[in-house]
Amino acid sequence: MKRTVDVNIPLGPIHPCFKEPARLKCEAKGERIVGAEVELGYMKKGIERIMKGRPWQEVMFLAERVCGICSVIHNMVFIEAMEQISGISVPPRAAYLRVIVNELDRMQSHLLANFSYCYTIEHETLGMYLLDLREQVMDQLERLTGARVTCAYIIPGGVRCDIPRNDAELLQASLDRIERDLRRYSGMFAEGPMIALRSRGVGILTQEAAQRAHVVGPTARASGITADCRLNHPTYRQLGFVPVSRTDCDNFARVMVRFDEVFQSIGLIRKCLQDLPAGVIRGGGVCKAGETRYSGEAPRGELTYFIKSDEFGRIVDIQIQTPSIMNIEACCHEMIIGADSIADVTSTFVSADPCIACTER
């Protein structure tokens, strides 16, 4: 007679579907997942400890090294936190340029996340198309800032360099091309019957569970929560930003929210280029003593810096709350519990766009 036994399945730390090392210890009854635990510590950087006691000029470069995928937002949130402490204002042109760079960073991060998901569900063709688009976004980021990652573009009171007219025209043309191609690729994802089999109704995260775990970003917005830090940002308010959300609560919704947000980012960049104010890009200012909590919307959700600085602008104390902490926790304790197949564990985990580098910081 066939007997159902409890099986423990450790996934990782090295796994073909994971971009970074993490260990998931799943407990299954047959194929059904009944429990999961996460083990971290395979890439701990201790970056908060390294930051303490250093001047902001050094911490600025350390902040963007927390994560190689969303380095711009770490740069932006740290600098805007220091600006808040010190009462430094930003020229309008620089504020718009910050939004352009931040949205380009969000686009490349979302395209990479959706590539990872397609790769995990064995739809490599679509994944490669998305990676090709991501390269075009990375090229624009490099043209604007001088680097693909760790750009150090945002500085207190402004940005490092302006956008020449020629570069703005090239960015416009590139956005047109990306939008045209992405419309086709997102359509392929939305209408693919095999993709739907692996994605619709899988990895359900209810709105209540998402709220309890403080889930943020596209993962929360795919569960019907419309929270987005950009709603509180003055420049995004000027641009009339409205967050996108879905209520399907499954893997499919999370990927589609990211596609929708890429289109939204294209729209925001176009609007910034169209309304780009004239004027200086650096207003200057001195970083002072103070303590603050400042949040910004990273590609994965709310990124919060708790900073305490002294009168010389040195960082006395700092703690970084990255969005992946909340999203991975909810993923492992809510989304994958009750999954009908072991194969759904990896796809559900990847659908939450987990960033272990951010989590371990």
Next chain:
Amino acid sequence: MTTYLYEKDLVPQKYRILVAYRHDILVRQIATELDIPVQELRRYLIEHFDMILLENLPARVEMADAHADQDDPVALVLGREKYTLYLQIMSGAAMESIFHAVSDRVRAGTAMEDAIAYGRERIREELRR
């Protein structure tokens, strides 16, 4: 969870998470609320929680403070949803039994402070079991 062969000892890493700036404030706050030593609460959390849940504790507490037990004063003081749904330091069934016992005492005329103190004592017993 079943223990694995050659398993890594995670206690030092979990301890480092709990003594970080925000986590330390939070753990001390919960220990004061429940009137148990900080060391005992830390040991309980290390034994029962995995690393990612420990990392996410401050965010969960923020959400509990904003949304949990808004409609019942006894539940709010006792932490009915906070300690079960949000922080998950005890089971829902155990908390329900404690909550009903406390509510019954309040209805029977016991002073609110005394009833809550009784509830807290039951929670401590549950954590030490």
